[in-house]
Amino acid sequence: MPLNMSKGIPRYIRNLEALGIDVKRLRNSENARFYKRKELALRVGEEELDVLEVIGRTLREGRWKEKVKTRFLIDDLIDTFGDFGSFPKEVKSLLEGKEEIDSLTLHFIKRKYIDGWNLKSPEELDKMFTKHIKDAEALVYRQGDRIALELGRYVAVIHPPDTKITIFELEEQYEDYGDYARQTGKPIIRLWQLRHILSRLL
Numbered sequence: 001m002p003l004n005m006s007k008g009i010p011r012y013i014r015n016l017e018a019l020g021i022d023v024k025r026l027r028n029s030e031n032a033r034f035y036k037r038k039e040l041a042l043r044v045g046e047e048e049l050d051v052l053e054v055i056g057r058t059l060r061e062g063r064w065k066e067k068v069k070t071r072f073l074i075d076d077l078i079d080t081f082g083d084f085g086s087f088p089k090e091v092k093s094l095l096e097g098k099e100e101i102d103s104l105t106l107h108f109i110k111r112k113y114i115d116g117w118n119l120k121s122p123e124e125l126d127k128m129f130t131k132h133i134k135d136a137e138a139l140v141y142r143q144g145d146r147i148a149l150e151l152g153r154y155v156a157v158i159h160p161p162d163t164k165i166t167i168f169e170l171e172e173q174y175e176d177y178g179d180y181a182r183q184t185g186k187p188i189i190r191l192w193q194l195r196h197i198l199s200r201l202l
Contacts, residue, residue, distance in 0.1 A: 009034075010034055010037070011057075012037045012040070012053055013026060013034050014056075014060060015052070015053045015056030015057045015060060016052060016053070016056055016198070017056070018056040018057070018059040018060045019052060019055060019056045019059065019134075019191075019195060020134075020195070021052075021195055021198055021199065022199070025199065026040070037049070040198075044197055044198050045197075047142070048189070048194055048197060048198075049198075050160075051140055051142070051147060051194065052194050052195070052198065054147055054158055054160045054161065054162070055133055055140075055147065055149070055158065055191070057161055057162040058133060058158050058162045058163075058164065059130065059133065059134060060162075061162055062130075062158070062162040062163065062164050063162070063163065063164065064102050064103045064104035064107075064126070064163070064164045065102075065103070065163045065164075066102070066103040066163065066165070067100045067101070067102060067103070068100060068101055068102075068103055068106045069099065069100055070095050070098050070099060070100060070101055071099075073095070073101070073106055073109060073110070074095065076110065076114060077091065077109070077113065077114070080113065080114050081113075088113060091109055091113055094109060095109075103164070103165065103166070104122045104125065104126060104164070105122055107125060107166050107167065107168075108121070108122040108125045111125060111167075111168075115168075115169065125167070126164070128167060129156050129164055129167045132149060132151055132154060132156045132167060133149050133156050133158070135149075135151050135191065136190070136191050136192035136195065137151060137190060137191070137192065138150065138151045138156075138190065138191045139151070139189075139190055139191075140189055140190065140191055140194065143157075145159065145160060146158065146159050146160075146165065147160065149191070153169050153170045154167060154168070154169055154170075155167065155168055155169075155170065
């Protein structure tokens with residue numbers, strides 16, 4: 001039976017398991033219990049463990065929780081299409097009669113109809129986000145209380161504890177996310193290195 005199906009597994013352990021970490025190694029050999037979170041933080045680093053937990057929790061149960069006023073998106077769409085009557089049929093059906101939309105719908109519309117991404121549905125964008133934040137080569141940044149994962153020229157942003165914020169492509173003037181986020185962004189480490197630190201120390 002997979003570990004995350006067992007009862008009594010601490011949430012922070014399940015979050016690490018979602019990242020592909022072999023959490024069986026997180027048991028103390030003396031008493032066969034899982035290391036307490038503070039014990040792991042001492043070994044790995046509080047910030048590093050916090051980042052791993054946020055990403056793992058987002059993989060396990062993350063949602064697009066933010067609500068956005070449709071008028072702001074409509075302004076952007078008018079810049080692209082002219083008036084509401086010229087909007088694509090799918091956009092009209094997603095927006096008509098709504099004062100607010102969820103952030104997944106917002107970013108699906110922006111990426112497909114403003115940025116020209118080849119997307120079939122909001123669910124496809126969500127899958128892209130999930131795949132992106134699981135990739136071991138993603139470079140992890142802290143920007144205030146948000147965590148950004150850069151892979152190639154794409155950046156996915158998480159707001160702790162588990163809210164999916166956006167995924168976007170860097171504009172041409174930016175060399176990388178470090179350039180984009182120079183004022184407030186703080187590069188942490190690559191995701192595989194964070195995993196390796198945890199595995200090596202335990």
